[in-house]
Structures are given as C-alpha cells and as structure tokens.
Amino acid sequence: MGYINNNTGYPKDLLASRAIIKRNNYAVIPPDGLVKNIIPGFENCDITILSTPKLGASFVDYMVTMHANGKNEQGFGADGIEVFVYVIEGDVTASADKASHQLKTGGYLYCPAGVKLYLKNNSQTSRLFLYKRRYQPLAGYTPYVVAGNVNDLAKINYEDMDDVIIQDLLPKELAFDMNFHILTFKPGASHGYIETHVQEHGAYLLSGQAMYNLDNDWVTVKKDDYIFMGAYALQACYAVGHEPLSYIYSKDCHRDVEL
Structure with a gap:
C-alpha cells in the first residue's frame, strides 16, 4: 500500500484507495499508494513525484525522504527554473548561491531561476516538500534567494x-x-x-x-x-x-x- 508508511505486502482487506485523480481539475493523493521515483542527483533518498504537467499543473511537487547520509551534491534546478524546499521534519543543510542555511523543521529556502539548490541531511531521517516551476521574468525585477523558518x-x-x-x-x-x-x-x-x-x-x-x-x-x-x-x-x-x-x-x- 505504499513505501512511505511502510505498508507493503498483501493487505488485510480489499484493495482500496482514497486517492482521487481528475486531470486538469484536482487531485487528492494520500500516503498509501505512493511509489518511489529515482531522480538523478539524489543519493540515499526516497522520492515521490506528485503534481506534474501530466496532471495539469504548471509546476512539479515532490515528497522527499532523506535517509542517513542523504544528499544532493549535483544541484537541483536549472536555467529558467525556480525551486523551493520546505522541511516537514528533520534537519538539513541547504546551500544556494555559495551560502549555506541550516533548515530544521519549518525551515525553507527559495532559489531563483538559474540558482541551484544543494541538500545534505543532518539527522537520521528528514522529510521535505520540494517544488520547481519555470520562472516568468518581468522586466526591471530580479528575484533573490530567500531562507527562513515559519516559526x-x-x-x-x-x-x-x-x-x-x-x-x-x-x-x-x-x-x-x-x-x-x-x-x-x-x-x-x-x-x-x-x-x-x-x-x-x-x-x-x-x-x-x-x-x-x-x-x-x-x-x-x-x-x-x-x-x-x-x-x-x-x-x-x-x-x-x-x-x-x-x-x-x-x-x-x-x-x-x-x-
């Protein structure tokens, strides 16, 4: 029933799901049923791809579980692509534009288009909400790196x-x-x-x-x-x-x- 909550093997009841997928309209995706995706650059991480253009979104959302020694040294993001990470729980070092930020639960980091995000897990397990989208430039305005904590x-x-x-x-x-x-x-x-x-x-x-x-x-x-x-x-x-x-x-x- 999904790796993210360790429910694997045969279920004790009928196969069923609360998931609802209505492309170009809305979707509800519960933890049960999530599968692992391999994303280049992520090591010792379990990743699920959530919203994508295939669903009807103009962005891509990910759920990332970083295990011990989990990291991304390759960098996440690209020319024209802005990225954002939020720490649901855990402790990670997030680096961008030659600066490092320690992000604990509630911490977040935004990287403008062309600035890559680098991640390193500092705890046994950290869970992240990750986002990317093609940036829409506006003449005379330039976004910048933003780091903070909701607290x-x-x-x-x-x-x-x-x-x-x-x-x-x-x-x-x-x-x-x-x-x-x-x-x-x-x-x-x-x-x-x-x-x-x-x-x-x-x-x-x-x-x-x-x-x-x-x-x-x-x-x-x-x-x-x-x-x-x-x-x-x-x-x-x-x-x-x-x-x-x-x-x-x-x-x-x-x-x-x-x-």
Whole structure:
C-alpha cells in the first residue's frame, strides 16, 4: 500500500484507495499508494513525484525522504527554473548561491531561476516538500534567494477571521511570480466563501483533518495528504476533528495572463 508508511505486502482487506485523480481539475493523493521515483542527483533518498504537467499543473511537487547520509551534491534546478524546499521534519543543510542555511523543521529556502539548490541531511531521517516551476521574468525585477523558518513569521488573521491564520513565506514583491503560504484553521473554522480563481495550488497537509470542497465535491482529507487544485477548481474547507488543520501550499501570482 505504499513505501512511505511502510505498508507493503498483501493487505488485510480489499484493495482500496482514497486517492482521487481528475486531470486538469484536482487531485487528492494520500500516503498509501505512493511509489518511489529515482531522480538523478539524489543519493540515499526516497522520492515521490506528485503534481506534474501530466496532471495539469504548471509546476512539479515532490515528497522527499532523506535517509542517513542523504544528499544532493549535483544541484537541483536549472536555467529558467525556480525551486523551493520546505522541511516537514528533520534537519538539513541547504546551500544556494555559495551560502549555506541550516533548515530544521519549518525551515525553507527559495532559489531563483538559474540558482541551484544543494541538500545534505543532518539527522537520521528528514522529510521535505520540494517544488520547481519555470520562472516568468518581468522586466526591471530580479528575484533573490530567500531562507527562513515559519516559526519566525508573522501570523496574520486570514481575511479578518481570528480563527484562521495565514503565513507568507516569500516577499509579496513583483520580482516573485509565486509564493508559498501556510494556512492554519482552528477546529470548526472554515474559509469565508468558496474560492474560484485562475491560480493553481499544490498543498501538503501538515496537521489535522478537513472536509474539503474541490470543484463542488466534498472530500475528506487529513495529515500527510497532498492536494492539487487546478485553475478555476472551486475550493474551500471546514476544519474537523480535535486538532488544528494546517497546510502549506504554493500559488502563482504577480503576473498577467499571456495570450
């Protein structure tokens, strides 16, 4: 049933999955069923490729489990490609543009197009959320390397709701054509309305459970699930259960639509 939670061999029940794949619309991918992918440059790492253009996304998301001595000395990224890494749990050294950053749980690093990301695991096991996307240049603006930790970020009431908090991981500047955010809902909290917009999201659930509206399908999701939300897919959620619902997600922004 998937390497990531060590459920292998024959199941004790019927073959079943909570996964939902609706290409160019939305997808829900739980840990059960994830398979390993071999990506050049990554050593002693288990990697699952999540969203890709084959699913309908303009970006690629990965789940990376770095084992002892796990590393990438080749560099992740390329000309024209921006990359981002978030540490779900663990301790890694992330290097970019000749500078090294120790990223523990909640740490992150953004590399602009043409700046490669190098990784080295410092603990027994580290889990990472990894992202890449082709950068859309804007004349007169140049993005730069950004490193930080969510524990140091301001917690802002989301759309004036004091039981929903948003944190912005990257600056809201025109130099950046995307951003990462973390939304945290207290149990029982929800979005204020069902959203409909051109932006895409790739979201990883850090904690809690939710009833999520995805293109008017109400779907149950929980910690460690991954959600892809395509352009114009309706979206909103209620946090359910006894723990806060929290998820990290990407969003394309700050650019006009090209024809």
